[in-house]
Amino acid sequence: MRCPKCGSENTNIQVINEQVLKTKHHGVLWWLCVGWWWIFVKWIFLTVPALLAAIFVGKRKKIKNVQKKVCVCQNCGNTW
Ligand SMILES: [Zn+2]
Incomplete structure (x- = not known):
């Protein structure tokens, strides 16, 4: 060469x-409409399951x- x-x-x-x-990425519209409060709710009520889910999703x-x-x-x- x-x-x-x-x-x-x-x-x-x-x-x-x-x-x-x-x-898989969520669109901008998804984050504006759903993403912010969904993460907010998850962190308040589902902190531990959310962490587990994050690990699970990460493995996928x-x-x-x-x-x-x-x-x-x-x-x-x-x-x-
Ligand atoms: Zn050269």
Whole structure:
């Protein structure tokens, strides 16, 4: 691989594992209408269940491993 920046052939190809968290996001409207009081109610009446729910919801997050190949130039440090 030739470095596109300096033209050097002294390059390494590295495989990088990227972890991507996939979560469902609520829309802005949901937060404006429901989110603020729902969290308020949860924290007052359901503090402990809310914490447990947060842990449970956190475990439901899907972790996706994405393999990325990155070339690193040993000459100028350029990555692409
Ligand atoms: Zn270079």
